Amino acid sequence: MFIQTSTYGGVLSLPSFPVSTLHRHLAIPVTCKIRIFEDMAKTIRYARMLQDAGAQMLTVHGRTRDQKGPLTGLADWKYVRVLRQQLSIPIFSNGNIMSVHDVDRCIAETGVNGVMTAEGNLHNPALFEGVNPTAWSMAHEYLDLVEQYPAPISYIRGHLFKLFHHLMHLKSNAALREKLAGSHSVAEFRTVVTQLEQKYLPYHEGTLLWTGEGDNDATNNDDDTTTTSTGTENEQQPSSPHRAKLDQNLHLPPWLCQPHIRAPPEVHRQKLQEAHRLANDPTREKRQFFDAHGNEISRKRMKKMRRVQRRPKNKNRAQQRALNGGGGGAGVQAACSPDNDESDDDGEEEDEDEGQQQQQQQQENNIVRLNISLAEANGRRRRFDELCKNDAPNCTNPMGMKCEHRLCRTCCKSKCYRENRDCAGHKIRIKSRREKAIALTRAEQEAQRTIDEEQEQQKCADVEMLVPAEEPTIERS
Numbered sequence: 001m002f003i004q005t006s007t008y009g010g011v012l013s014l015p016s017f018p019v020s021t022l023h024r025h026l027a028i029p030v031t032c033k034i035r036i037f038e039d040m041a042k043t044i045r046y047a048r049m050l051q052d053a054g055a056q057m058l059t060v061h062g063r064t065r066d067q068k069g070p071l072t073g074l075a076d077w078k079y080v081r082v083l084r085q086q087l088s089i090p091i092f093s094n095g096n097i098m099s100v101h102d103v104d105r106c107i108a109e110t111g112v113n114g115v116m117t118a119e120g121n122l123h124n125p126a127l128f129e130g131v132n133p134t135a136w137s138m139a140h141e142y143l144d145l146v147e148q149y150p151a152p153i154s155y156i157r158g159h160l161f162k163l164f165h166h167l168m169h170l171k172s173n174a175a176l177r178e179k180l181a182g183s184h185s186v187a188e189f190r191t192v193v194t195q196l197e198q199k200y201l202p203y204h205e206g207t208l209l210w211t212g213e214g215d216n217d218a219t220n221n222d223d224d225t226t227t228t229s230t231g232t233e234n235e236q237q238p239s240s241p242h243r244a245k246l247d248q249n250l251h252l253p254p255w256l257c258q259p260h261i262r263a264p265p266e267v268h269r270q271k272l273q274e275a276h277r278l279a280n281d282p283t284r285e286k287r288q289f290f291d292a293h294g295n296e297i298s299r300k301r302m303k304k305m306r307r308v309q310r311r312p313k314n315k316n317r318a319q320q321r322a323l324n325g326g327g328g329g330a331g332v333q334a335a336c337s338p339d340n341d342e343s344d345d346d347g348e349e350e351d352e353d354e355g356q357q358q359q360q361q362q363q364e365n366n367i368v369r370l371n372i373s374l375a376e377a378n379g380r381r382r383r384f385d386e387l388c389k390n391d392a393p394n395c396t397n398p399m400g401m402k403c404e405h406r407l408c409r410t411c412c413k414s415k416c417y418r419e420n421r422d423c424a425g426h427k428i429r430i431k432s433r434r435e436k437a438i439a440l441t442r443a444e445q446e447a448q449r450t451i452d453e454e455q456e457q458q459k460c461a462d463v464e465m466l467v468p469a470e471e472p473t474i475e476r477s
Contacts, residue, residue: 022054024054032055034050043083058091059091059093059116062079070265073265081111097117122159123162135167135196136196136200147186160189173196179191389405
C-alpha cells in the first residue's frame with residue numbers, strides 16, 4: 001500500500017482503516033513502510049496497530065519524518081531491533097545502507113528478516129553485488145533500458161545526476177554538468193556519458209595518474225612538491241615520491257559508483273546560524289552585482305539575468321561570443337582586480353601589504369559579475385521573438401509559440417470567441433465546449449421528451465382503467 005502525503009515516510013499517520021480494508025478485500029499480502037517517532041512507546045503502539053489491522057510485513061525506516069535533506073543524519077537501528085522483538089510479522093530495515101557490508105551489519109545488529117535501500121542504490125545500482133562499477137557503465141546500461149522502456153526526461157536526468165554525483169561536483173566538469181542539466185533526449189544524455197567516459201577512462205585503466213583537481217592539490221601539497229594548477233585534472237606524472245602517494249588519498253576515485261555521505265545535521269545548523277548572524281550584522285559588506293559592462297544591478301535582476309542566460313538560444317550566443325573573444329566583462333574585471341592597483345609607497349611593510357591584499361580579496365569575493373549585459377537582458381525580456389499577428393487593432397504582445405492562429409493569448413481568445421474556434425496551443429476550447437453544451441442540451445431535451453411521453457402514456461392508461469366497461473344488453477322477445 002502506498003499513500004502519498006509528501007511527508008518523507010510519515011505517510012501512515014492515519015487510522016488503521018485503509019490497511020484493514022485492503023487486507024479484507026485483496027487476495028495478496030498488504031505491506032507497510034513507516035518512519036519512527038521520537039517516543040519509543042508511541043512507535044511500538046503504532047506498529048502494533050498496523051499489525052493488528054492486517055499488515056503482513058512492515059518496513060521500518062529508522063529516522064523521523066523531520067530527518068530529511070541536510071537534516072537527515074543517521075538512522076537509529078535501536079528502534080528497528082525493538083520492533084523486531086515486539087512484533088510477530090516479518091520486519092525489514094531501511095536506512096544507513098551504503099554498501100553490502102552495511103546489509104550484513106544491519107541484519108546482525110537488528111535481527112530483521114531483510115534490508116531495504118533507496119538512496120544508496122541510486123548512487124550505486126550494483127550495491128547488493130558488493131562491487132563499485134564505473135559510473136558510465138551503469139549509465140549506459142540504464143540508458144539502454146530507457147530506450148526499451150521509455151521514461152520521462154526528468155526521471156532520466158535525475159538518475160544520471162545520482163550516478164555522476166561525485167564527478168559532477170568537480171569544478172572541471174562544470175560545463176558537462178550544465179550540458180547534462182540541459183539535455184532533453186536520450187541521445188544528448190548518452191553524449192554526456194560518452195564524454196565523461198573518454199575523459200576518465202585513462203585514469204581508470206592506469207595510463208594516467210589521478211591526482212585530483214588542481215585547486216585541491218594546491219592546498220594539500222607541501223613546499224617540496226611541484227603543482228600544475230590549471231583548473232582541471234593534473235595529467236602529468238608525479239615529480240617526487242610524495243606526489244605519487246597522493247594517488248592513494250581517496251578510498252574510491254570519483255568515477256566509481258559510491259554512496260553520497262551527507263554532512264552531519266550539526267554542521268548544517270551551524271551554517272544556518274552563521275548565515276543568520278551575518279544577515280543581521282549591520283557592519284557586514286553587502287555583495288555587489290554587476291553585468292558584463294560594469295553596470296551595478298540588484299540581486300533580483302541578477303537572478304533574472306542568469307535565468308535568461310541559461311536558455312538554450314542564449315547559451316549558444318554566449319558560446320559564440322566567447323569564441324569570438326567578445327566577453328565584455330574583462331575590462332571591468334581588470335579595472336577592479338587587486339593586481340592593477342598601483343601603490344605610491346613602495347616602502348610599506350609586508351604585514352600591511354598582506355592585510356591590504358586580504359581586504360581586497362574579501363571585497364572581490366563580495367562582487368559578482370555576469371557575462372551578460374543589462375541591455376541584452378532587457379532586450380530579451382520577451383519570451384518570444386515574433387509579435388502577435390493581429391493587425392486590427394495593432395497588437396504588440398508576443399506571439400504564442402504554439403498558437404494555431406499566430407496570435408497572443410488575448411487576441412487568440414477573442415478570435416476563437418467570435419469565429420467559434422479552438423486553439424490547442426493556448427488551451428482555448430470555446431468551440432469544443434460549445435459543442436459539448438449543445439450536445440448536452442439536446443440530450444437533456446431528448447430525455448425530457450421521453451419522460452413526457454412516458455407520463456402521457458401512463459395518464460392514458462390510468463384513464464382507461466377508470467372508465468367502466470359497458471354492460472351487455474339482453475333483448476327480450
